[in-house]
Amino acid sequence: MSQTPTADQLRNRLVDGILSEHDLPSDVEQAMRTVPRDTFLPGIDLKNAYTDQAVTIKDNPGQPLPLSCASVPSVVATMLGQLTARPGDNVLEIGAGTGYNAALLAELVGGDRDGRVTTVDIDSDVALHARTTLNTAGYEHVTVIERNGLLGAHEHAPYDRIIATVGIWDIPATWWDQLADGGRLVLPLRWRGQTRSVALTRQGNQLVSDGMELCGFVPVIGQNGEQTAPLNTADTLRLHYDQDQTIAANALTHTLRADNPAREVLSAQRIGGEESFDGVWLRASAHDDRVCRLEATPEAMEQALIRRPATPARTPALIDDASLAYLTVTREDADPQRPFRLGATAYGQRGEELARDLVAHIDAWGAARLAVPRLTITPSDTGDAPGHTISKPETRMTLTY
Structure with a gap:
């Protein structure tokens, strides 16, 4: 009679499956093999906790999408690979969700030993869930703030890395103010009906992409573009x-x-x-x-x-x-x-x-089926970069192939 697989075995199987389809940096792989996703999904069947699928943690009555969910693990891994967080980095996460992603970030930056992770969520229930599960899993040093994520968290700025785990239609000026020059921003950016996980590096008054991946995320509350x-x-x-x-x-x-x-x-x-x-x-x-x-x-x-x-x-x-x-x-x-x-x-x-x-x-x-454009984003009060520009209230997006 076969034995029921343990959480560790299921977690390693999940990561093995992701590696068969995606290239992951070794530190992201190790973090995903370390952090127990099931701890952040209490009440969810252990097998389902380690399936490569999203899990809703709070419904949004009357709306087609949930208010908050645990993202698909392979998408989580891809975005962490884009972020390239390093030991000692100061990281801000927009959208606390279950707290799982913040725990992964803590592993990547060194937790309370070196780096710092702050996660922000507008919903009090979601923020409480993240605080509770992070404590249970041993990540008490991660800071959880209940706040509109579009405001960021000025208390611990400037940040070396900012990552959003909610769909963003326009990048708020507050994030520019809180991201260090040379820092990286990874976010599910929405334009013309699509969503792409875009990796951007700040170069003065520009954010310049070096990669983008198809994804889907719950949109942030507070943007109506x-x-x-x-x-x-x-x-x-x-x-x-x-x-x-x-x-x-x-x-x-x-x-x-x-x-x-x-x-x-x-x-x-x-x-x-x-x-x-x-x-x-x-x-x-x-x-x-x-x-x-x-x-x-x-x-x-x-x-x-x-x-x-x-x-x-x-x-x-x-x-x-x-x-x-x-x-x-x-x-x-x-x-x-x-x-x-x-x-x-x-x-x-x-x-x-x-x-x-x-x-x-x-x-x-x-x-050129695999070609990806370069995306340059500037504040709306600056001039357009060469290429096709999409104007939004706070930023201008320029795409060039």
């Missing part, structure tokens, strides 16, 4: 966009009627079944201010309200007044290695033009 508009009366088709974009939601509602024919434009790009194509979205947002996110709920898909969206819950689209084109994936058996073909489906008077523009973005991605 992202808007949502229903595209049908049943609210099963939705458009997500940024506040600097002008969206004629009512006109689009009429455009997407069942009696309004759709047109399809195919690209030359094919993909395999496991091949990521999220770089199309990234490429488009680096050149085009019309990029939004189209969401089709399961009900919309069951009723076939739209055809073959690339990913129903999150498909990139181009919008111009009452016209729309979105990314599609069509199965074709001509190439068994890459049986899926990317294209665009169009609605509205200018739909075909938008579809052709989207296909141009697809083909540009296809020519």
Whole structure:
């Protein structure tokens, strides 16, 4: 009869599985093998605590996303790898969650021996949970502050490293003030409907990226730059966009009627079944201010309200007044290695033009599928850097390939 695996065995299996898919620095690997994730998830089955999945710790009634959760361990590991925290560093974490990430950070910086970790959360229950679990696991030296994370924690600034574990739409000026020159900021940054974990280094009045990874996080409380508009009366088709974009939601509602024919434009790009194509979205947002996110709920898909969206819950689209084109994936058996073909489906008077523009973005991605743009972020009161700029209230984002 086989024995039930211990927490240590499950934790090592989890880390082994992450290493099979991701390259991790040795210090991050050691931290993840050391910190007991189950301690930070009391009441959760031990096996589930060591599965590579998110775990909700506080629901958000009436909202589609939880108020707080334990992030997917492989994403946690990736972001810690991006952060490159070193022994002796002073680190600020925005979003305390379960306290697990703060414990990992404490291992990386040396805990109360050398480094310092401060974690901030706006929700009193979440902050209390983090304080309690950190104490239980032996990380009493981590500072937990109940506060709006957008304000940071000036008491212990300047910080060598700042990491956010909530989705951030615009980087607040307070973080600039609290991050040392030469310091690193890693955050799930949101723009044009997508979220990327971006690693940035402060160089004077600039933050310059050296890497970004696809991710998904609960958005921070207090930033309202992202808007949502229903595209049908049943609210099963939705458009997500940024506040600097002008969206004629009512006109689009009429455009997407069942009696309004759709047109399809195919690209030359094919993909395999496991091949990521999220770089199309990234490429488009680096050149085009019309990029939004189209969401089709399961009900919309069951009723076939739209055809073959690339990913129903999150498909990139181009919008111009009452016209729309979105990314599609069509199965074709001509190439068994890459049986899926990317294209665009169009609605509205200018739909075909938008579809052709989207296909141009697809083909540009296809020519360099692994290319990642450099992101430069400056305060909003400074001049634009060369490249395509997205303006937000507190910052300007410039993307260049």
